[in-house]
Structures are given as structure tokens and as C-alpha cells.
Amino acid sequence: MHPADDLRGIKSEKLSKKRIVLGVTGSIAAVETVKLSRELIRHGADVYPVMTKAATKIIHPNSLEFATSHTPIIELSGQTEHVFFCGLVKDPVDLLLICPCTANTLSKIAHGIDDTAVTTFATTALGSKIPIIIVPAMHLSMYKHNVVRKNIEKCKEMNITFLDPNVFGNKAKMPSIDEIVAKVIRKIGKQDLVKKNILIIGGGTAEPIDDIRILTNRSSGKTAVALANNAFERGAHVELWYGNAKEIVPYHISVKNYETVKDLLKLLKNNKKTFDVIIVCAAIADYLPKRKKGKIPSGKNKLDIELSPAPKIIQKIRKGAPKSKIIAFKVEENKKDLKREALKLLIKNKLDAVVANTISAFGTDENEILIIDKKRKSITKKGRKEKLAGYILDTIK
Ligand SMILES: Cc1cc2nc3c(=O)[nH]c(=O)nc-3n(C[C@H](O)[C@H](O)[C@H](O)COP(=O)(O)O)c2cc1C
Structure with missing residues (x-):
């Protein structure tokens, strides 16, 4: 058994039997994906990594293979991996989570361009109506660019869920791993308290x-x-x-x-x-003290x-x-x-x-x-x- 399998479900069964494709793109935040995939596995998920070439320059595929037990897909082959996981097949995955997502990748998705493994998975998932969550990660200046903003809106219109960054001053901080995991569970978990x-x-x-x-x-x-x-x-x-x-x-x-x-x-x-x-x-x-004004002197x-x-x-x-x-x-x-x-x-x-x-x-x-x-x-x-x-x-x- 691969060491990643020892982790499965040790925190909860909230993602038990859920298969998630994790699309990783060329943002520095790709270094967080080892921790992210392991946390998803701790809640029961099976995580399949897919990487862009730019992502492999930030984090080595071996790290994600170690984290998930699956060899990352970087280039599509005669196996047509995008169809196997996200196509109109009998047993597609439950979610395509693109985290971190660069300005480049989200802009390509908005326009139906697929020239990397991650964008081809996205096009296929959109056509098959498989839920997609995008976690954008980029410098605030890129996030504020008019065209990027329009492309984010376009993706949202296509029913893609965005986990927007938390903006503090001139920084756009990606949500924490706990927040991403909670939102993944909310999206594909048992959803029995919706509208309450x-x-x-x-x-x-x-x-x-x-x-x-x-x-x-x-x-x-x-x-x-x-x-x-x-x-x-x-x-x-x-x-x-x-x-x-x-x-x-x-x-x-x-x-x-x-x-x-x-x-x-x-x-x-x-x-x-x-x-x-x-x-x-x-x-x-159960009992309320009578409040004295100022400071009760010490030394009594x-x-x-x-x-x-x-x-x-x-x-x-x-x-x-x-x-x-x-x-x-x-x-x-x-x-x-x-x-x-x-x-x-x-x-x-x-x-x-x-x-x-x-x-x-x-x-x-x-x-x-x-x-x-x-x-x-x-x-x-x-x-x-x-x-x-x-x-x-x-x-x-
Ligand atoms: C160290 C490093 C960090 C980067 N971080 C980001 C980032 O956080 N967000 C982003 O949109 N682009 C970032 N880039 C630029 C992308 O890697 C570049 O746009 C690339 O073409 C994205 O390709 P991809 O979308 O296929 O992964 C970074 C590049 C480098 C070298």
C-alpha cells in the first residue's frame, strides 16, 4: 500500500468515495498542493493530480505523486485521460479542483482554449457538467487586470465556483487549506442542510x-x-x-x-x-457582578x-x-x-x-x-x- 493510502479518512468520511482531479498550474502557490491533497485524502477523498508544464517548474511531479499515490498527468496520451476522468463516461470524477489557478489558465478556460493537460480537463468537465472549483492565485496587480476580471466573470457564468482570494491592502491571499477543504466538502459532500x-x-x-x-x-x-x-x-x-x-x-x-x-x-x-x-x-x-467604575485598588x-x-x-x-x-x-x-x-x-x-x-x-x-x-x-x-x-x-x- 502507498503511504498516502494510510491517511485516507483519518479525519472524517466527509469525502469518502469522492474522486477529485486536482489541476495544478504555474503559480508559486503550487507548493501548497502537497498539503492540500493530503488534507483532502484525510477526509476520505481519492486525489488525481494533473499539472501544467509551468506547474512542474514550481513543484516537482514526484512530490504530488508522493502526496496522492497517483502519477501526475502532465501530457495527455493515447489513454485520453481527460475523457477517462472527466468525459461523458459511466463513472466520472466528482470534482475538478483547479488550485492554484493562474491568470493564464483561467483566461484560457473562459475562452474554451485547451492547450495544457489542465485546460483540456476543464473543457471536458464543462461539457460533461462535472462541478469545477477554481482557486485563483496571482499577484493583486494581475487579479485587478480588467481582462482577467472579465474572464473570471465569464467562468462564473459557466457555473464554475470561484474561491476568491482574501484581499488585504495590496496583497491577494489564497484562502487557507482548511477553507478550501471546507468549500470542497460543501460542494460535493452530503449537502443535507442546504437552504437551512x-x-x-x-x-x-x-x-x-x-x-x-x-x-x-x-x-x-x-x-x-x-x-x-x-x-x-x-x-x-x-x-x-x-x-x-x-x-x-x-x-x-x-x-x-x-x-x-x-x-x-x-x-x-x-x-x-x-x-x-x-x-x-x-x-x-448565571450571575452578574456589580461593576465598579475605574480600577478596584489592589492590596485590600x-x-x-x-x-x-x-x-x-x-x-x-x-x-x-x-x-x-x-x-x-x-x-x-x-x-x-x-x-x-x-x-x-x-x-x-x-x-x-x-x-x-x-x-x-x-x-x-x-x-x-x-x-x-x-x-x-x-x-x-x-x-x-x-x-x-x-x-x-x-x-x-
Ligand atoms: C516563480 C513563479 C511564480 C509565478 N506565480 C504566478 C502566480 O501566482 N499567478 C499567476 O497567474 N502566474 C504566476 N506565474 C506566471 C505563470 O507561471 C505563467 O503565466 C505561466 O505561463 C502559466 O502557465 P499555466 O497557466 O499553463 O500554468 C509565476 C511564474 C513563476 C516563474
Whole structure:
């Protein structure tokens, strides 16, 4: 077995049985394609590299053969590889991903010119209606060229998906590998949450004690980000309201930040969208400190902080969204209390499901959860938070 095959599916099965042709062209970003193809393989895909001659001057074909286990196609032969993979055949590939794509290659595709292995694969895939994703990579000056812009628009009109660069100042940065992989999964994955509007409320609150100190909790934000990412990959329109937490939110997730319970109430009040599903996995303060102005002086022998109960956010969410499916999280110290307390929360707030876990979930990559729905059916699942996010979202289909 080739070493690349050992990687297949070690992260997820989201691209299991999916065959992807990876077209690589002569951009310096071609050096990223070893990592990109291996990440696609980690999610279960089989990746077939196709290169332009210019690409082979940037990255050696041996590197892509090592990364994917398949010898890159650089020149077409009597095997008519473009037809075998992307033609009107019984078992064509699931996707042609051209990454990185030069100004030259995308302009040729826009005009139906095929004089390299990559452009011939593109012409064939377009004729066979095989999904195509192009990740353009070039200096901002090339990206801004009028003709290149027109050619990008032409390609989009031909139903080609573009993963546009993130433009900062005078730099056009290709999306990260994680973002490309998430968008590939969204395009050819199971797509069972397409057209769903999903709001995830995650992270922790941070309540001020004085003007510089806060009272917060150990929420890592991992579950919220995993839920947002999983829903995105399955085709949903996702919005994440994100509090105080360390986990980095991927660029492709739309985020609104909050810090305090008051901020969260403001977000709710100003919200104009109707969500099909709202998942509240945030660690929201139960008690709010009375804020002192300025800085409480250090060096005191004793300091009392006055706390008062916080408003119950979940009740307000249910009241403001009577038709949405709402899933809340409940955390308890003891496992034996999970089901009882989850059920209480579910009934009291007319929720659709409650996910209960113990305090050991805070800050860790793995968790054990109990999901109970309104028919009082419950299941227990254990594993990495990314995987558990998938089970939680299965309950709302
Ligand atoms: C080191 C190096 C880096 C390059 N980077 C880019 C790039 O990022 N984007 C681009 O459009 N062209 C880039 N070029 C120019 C292309 O390689 C050139 O236009 C070539 O003809 C593209 O051929 P292809 O589209 O068939 O791969 C680069 C060239 C070199 C030598």
C-alpha cells in the first residue's frame, strides 16, 4: 500500500468515495498542493493530480505523486485521460479542483482554449457538467487586470465556483487549506442542510468587575466552531455569535462577537433574521457582578463582589423565535444528573433537543454527550468535538 493510502479518512468520511482531479498550474502557490491533497485524502477523498508544464517548474511531479499515490498527468496520451476522468463516461470524477489557478489558465478556460493537460480537463468537465472549483492565485496587480476580471466573470457564468482570494491592502491571499477543504466538502459532500438558516451561539461570556477585570469561564469555543463548520460543510447558511473563547473561527464563517450577557441581549433584540435552527452551546453567566467604575485598588485584605442572577437567555430566545428548532446545552457536575436536568430544561423552555455534558468537557478536544429530544428519546455519543457536532446536527434534519 502507498503511504498516502494510510491517511485516507483519518479525519472524517466527509469525502469518502469522492474522486477529485486536482489541476495544478504555474503559480508559486503550487507548493501548497502537497498539503492540500493530503488534507483532502484525510477526509476520505481519492486525489488525481494533473499539472501544467509551468506547474512542474514550481513543484516537482514526484512530490504530488508522493502526496496522492497517483502519477501526475502532465501530457495527455493515447489513454485520453481527460475523457477517462472527466468525459461523458459511466463513472466520472466528482470534482475538478483547479488550485492554484493562474491568470493564464483561467483566461484560457473562459475562452474554451485547451492547450495544457489542465485546460483540456476543464473543457471536458464543462461539457460533461462535472462541478469545477477554481482557486485563483496571482499577484493583486494581475487579479485587478480588467481582462482577467472579465474572464473570471465569464467562468462564473459557466457555473464554475470561484474561491476568491482574501484581499488585504495590496496583497491577494489564497484562502487557507482548511477553507478550501471546507468549500470542497460543501460542494460535493452530503449537502443535507442546504437552504437551512442556522444560528450557533457559542463561546463564554466575560462580565466586567471593574473597568479592567472580568469574570468569565473556561469555554474553549471548540464545540461552537465545530458546529458552525459542520453546518457550513453540509450546505447551511451559518451565522456564529461568538463570545470570549480561544478557538479560531475559520474565515468562511460569518461571525458576530459578544462579550457580556447584555451584548447578547442586544444581538437578540437587533436580530432581523429568521433562523430555522438555533443552537445555544454558549457558556453564559448565571450571575452578574456589580461593576465598579475605574480600577478596584489592589492590596485590600478582603474584597466582596456582589453578584445578582443573570436573565435567562434561553427563555428569551424561545420567545423571540417560536417557530425555530432550538437546541440548548446543559452542563452538570455529575453524569448521573444529566438526563434529569436536560429534560427539565427541555420542557421548561419548549426546546427541540438538549445536549447534556459534564464539566469535564470544558477546554478539551473530546467529549461525551447525551442528546435528548422532545419525544424524550435519548442517545449518548462519545468522541472528538468535530464528530459530535455531526451527530448534533443530524437531530435537526
Ligand atoms: C516563480 C513563479 C511564480 C509565478 N506565480 C504566478 C502566480 O501566482 N499567478 C499567476 O497567474 N502566474 C504566476 N506565474 C506566471 C505563470 O507561471 C505563467 O503565466 C505561466 O505561463 C502559466 O502557465 P499555466 O497557466 O499553463 O500554468 C509565476 C511564474 C513563476 C516563474
